[in-house]
Amino acid sequence: xxxxxxxxxxxxxxxxxxxxxxxxxxxxxxxxxxxxxxxxxxxxxxxxxxxxxxxxxxxxxxxxxxxxxxxxxxxxxxxxxxxxxxxxxxxxxxxxxxxxxxxxxxxxxxxxxxxxxxxxxxxxxxxxxxxxxxxxxxxxxxxxxxxxxxxxxxxxxxxxxxxxxxxxxxxxxxxxxxxxxxxxxxxxxxxxxxxxxxxxxxxxxxxxxxxxxxxxxxxxxxxxxxxxxxxxxxxxxxxxxxxxxxxxxxxxxxxxxxxxxxxxxxxxxxxxxxxxxxxxxxxxxxxxxxxxxxxxxxxxxxxxxxxxxxxxxxxxxxxxxxxxxxxxx
Numbered sequence: 001x002x003x004x005x006x007x008x009x010x011x012x013x014x015x016x017x018x019x020x021x022x023x024x025x026x027x028x029x030x031x032x033x034x035x036x037x038x039x040x041x042x043x044x045x046x047x048x049x050x051x052x053x054x055x056x057x058x059x060x061x062x063x064x065x066x067x068x069x070x071x072x073x074x075x076x077x078x079x080x081x082x083x084x085x086x087x088x089x090x091x092x093x094x095x096x097x098x099x100x101x102x103x104x105x106x107x108x109x110x111x112x113x114x115x116x117x118x119x120x121x122x123x124x125x126x127x128x129x130x131x132x133x134x135x136x137x138x139x140x141x142x143x144x145x146x147x148x149x150x151x152x153x154x155x156x157x158x159x160x161x162x163x164x165x166x167x168x169x170x171x172x173x174x175x176x177x178x179x180x181x182x183x184x185x186x187x188x189x190x191x192x193x194x195x196x197x198x199x200x201x202x203x204x205x206x207x208x209x210x211x212x213x214x215x216x217x218x219x220x221x222x223x224x225x226x227x228x229x230x231x232x233x234x235x236x237x238x239x240x241x242x243x244x245x246x247x248x249x250x251x252x253x254x255x256x257x258x259x260x261x262x263x264x265x266x267x268x269x270x271x272x273x274x275x276x277x278x279x280x281x282x283x284x285x286x287x288x289x290x291x292x293x294x295x296x297x298x299x300x301x302x303x304x305x306x307x308x309x310x311x312x313x314x315x316x317x318x319x320x321x322x323x324x325x326x327x328x329x
Contacts, residue, residue, distance in 0.1 A: 001015070001021060001022070001023040001024065001062075001070045001072055002023075002024045002062070002063075002069070002070070002071050002072060002073055002081050002082075002085060003023075003024070003025070003071065003072025003073040003074075003081070003098070004023060004024070004025025004026065004027065004030045004031065004034065004040065004043070004055070004072075005043055005072060005073075005074075005270060005271075006040075006043040006044055006132040006133070006270065007072060007098055007130070007132045008023070008070075008072025008073070008098060009023065009034065009040045009043060009044055009049065009072075009132075009136075010044065010132040010133075010135055010136040011070060011072060011098060011126070011160070012049075012053055012055075012070070012072075013049040013050045013053055013136060014050070014135070014136075014160060014162060014165060015070070015159055015160060016049070016050040016052055016053035017050050017162065018158075018159060019067075019159060020052070020054075021050075021052075021053055021054065022054040022055065022056060022061070022062045022066070023053065023054070023055040023056075023062070024055070024056060024057065024058075024059055024062035024063070024081075024085075025055055025056075025057055026057065026073075026077075026081075027042075027057065028057040030042055030043075030055075031055040031056050031057040032055075034049060034053065034055035035054055035055040035056065038050075038051065038053070042269070043132075043270070044132065044133065044136065045133075047133070047136055047137065049136075059084050059085055059088065060088045062085075063085045063088040063089055064088045064090075065090070066089070066090065066093060067090075067093055068093060068094055068095075068096065068156070068159065069085065069089060069093055069094070069095045069096070069121075070095075070096045070097075070098065070126075071095060071096065071097045071098060071099060071110065071114075072098040072099070073099070074099065074101065074271040074273065075099050075101030075102060075103055075104075075110065075273060075276065075277070076101075076103070076104065076271075076276060078097075078099055078103065078110055078113055079103065079113050079117065082095075082113060082114065082117045082118065083117055086117055086118055089118060089121070091120070092120060092121060092122075093121060094121065094122040094123070094124065094147070094152060094156060095111075095114045095118060095121050095122070095123045095124075096123075096124050096125065096126055096145070096147075096156060097110040097111060097114070097123070097124070097125045097126070097177070098125075098126055098127075099125075099180075099273075100127060100180035100181055100183070100184055100236075100273055101180075101181050101184065101273035101274075101276060101277045102181050102276075102277050102280040102281065103280070104276055104279070104280055107280050107283060107284055109174070109177045109178070109181075110123075110125065110177065111123040111124065111125060111173055111177060122147060122148055122149075122152055123147075123148070123173070124145060124146050124147035124148065124152070124153065124156070124173055125145070125146050125173060125176050125177050125180065126143055126144070126145045126146075126160060126167075127143060127144060127146075127176050127177070127179065127180040127231075127232045127236060128141070128142055128143030128144050128231040128232055128235055128236055129141065129142070129143075129231060129235040129236045129238065129239035129240075130143055130236075130239075131239060131243055131245045131246075133245060134245075135165060138164055139164065140164045140165075140166075141164070141165055141166070142165070142166035142167070142168065142231055142235070143160070143165070143166075143167055143168070143231060143232075144167070144168045144169070144170055144176055144227075144230060144231045144232045145157050145160065145167055145168070145169050145170075146169075146170045146171065146172055146173040146175070146176040146177075146232075147169070147171065147173065148171060148173060149171060150169065150170075150171055153169035153170060153171060154169050156169075157169045168230075168231060170224075170227065172223060172224040172226075172227045174218070174221055174222045174223045175218050175219075175222075175223025175224045175227030175228065175232070175233075176223075176227060176232040178214070178217065178218040178221055178223050179214060179218060179223075179227060179228055179232040179233040179236060179237075180232060180236060181273070181277050181281070182210075182213070182214045182217060182218070182277070182281060182295075183210075183214065183233075183236045183237040183240045183241070184240060184248040184272070184273045184274030184277055185248075185274040185277055185278045185281060185294075185295050185298055186206070186207070186210035186213070186214065186237060186240075186241060186274075186294060186295070186298075187237075187240040187241045187246055187248035187249045187252065187274060188248050188249070188251050188252035188255070188272075188274045188275070188278070188298050188301075188302065189206055189210065189252060189294050189295075189297065189298050189311075190203055190206050190207060190210075190241040190242075190249060190252060191241075191246075191248065191249035191250060191251060191252020191253040191254075191255070191256060192252040192253070192255050192256040192298075192301065192308035192311060192312070193206055193252075193256065193308075193312065194249070194252070194253045194256060195252060195253040195254060195255060195256015195257040195308060196256040196257075196308050196309060196312065198312065202312075203241070203242075206241075206294065207237060207238065207241050209294060210237065210241075210294050211228065211233065211234060211237055213292045213293075213294055213295060214228055214233060214237065215228040215233070216290055216292075217281065217284075217285060217288070217290055217292065218233075220288045220290055221284075221288075247268065247270055247271070247272040248272045248273065248274040248275075250268075250272075251264050251265075251268075251272045251274070251275060252298075252308075254267075255301055255302075255307075255308050256308040258307070258308075261275070261301070261302050261303075274298070275302055278295055278298050278299045278302055278303070279299060279303055281295050282295055282296060282299050291327050291328040293314075293315060293318060293328050294315065297311035297312075297314055297315055298311070300314075
């Protein structure tokens, strides 16, 4: 496992219950605490991790004998971490991404980065409505693992499955990755409404129309439309837009209360992927000829100095069309 944040640590702890697992953390202090004390207090408080989970800040030690490489670093550090790991990775081992974002500059999905840095390695993604603290505490949850072939997806699902963490499988790698990235953008939009006091009706409206934008964008890239009605799409969108533990929703909420984006980010110790993803999404949407007004309004606030109130006024000025076949908002 590469990545010592909350979700990377939680997944490493799950996997360690069924297979010898080593976690690589960039911070030696985080790695030492996990390895010696079975805790990651910086991200998960005093939660006890699976006994036997090892951790290190030495990349070679973490990777050299791995049968599966799981990537839990943020999108902006994904390529760098994978490049560091590449010389030590055994040939052809599968790479599973936990990352819900797109790379700025290249617009790449994480599995596309894997194809460049580790060509020939099967690459997939694990995604779903998963708040790390709840999953590691043992609350019932589910996720979807997507791999290029169903056999690999089915086999790898067993690595992550527990009696209370249900793992479904699919071959729609594109759809699962796109859904995971876009739900963070839309969680910011919902959070902005929460911050302005817009109400539950508004929240439901924005979530529903966000799902429409997500589906149109994902299908244009080759995703299966059924994916967006599943755990990686609707499921993850709901939890990220409504949970108080959602970093992206909190970003939007603070923006809705009048804070600037630099103030909001300065007060966070973890990455809110939607902030970096929104500009990439809009660039790709423009290339594909897809109108994404909700994402555009988020971009206006996050990257162009707009306010949440202006964003919602802009959305409500748009004339609604056919619910299923119409363009835009």
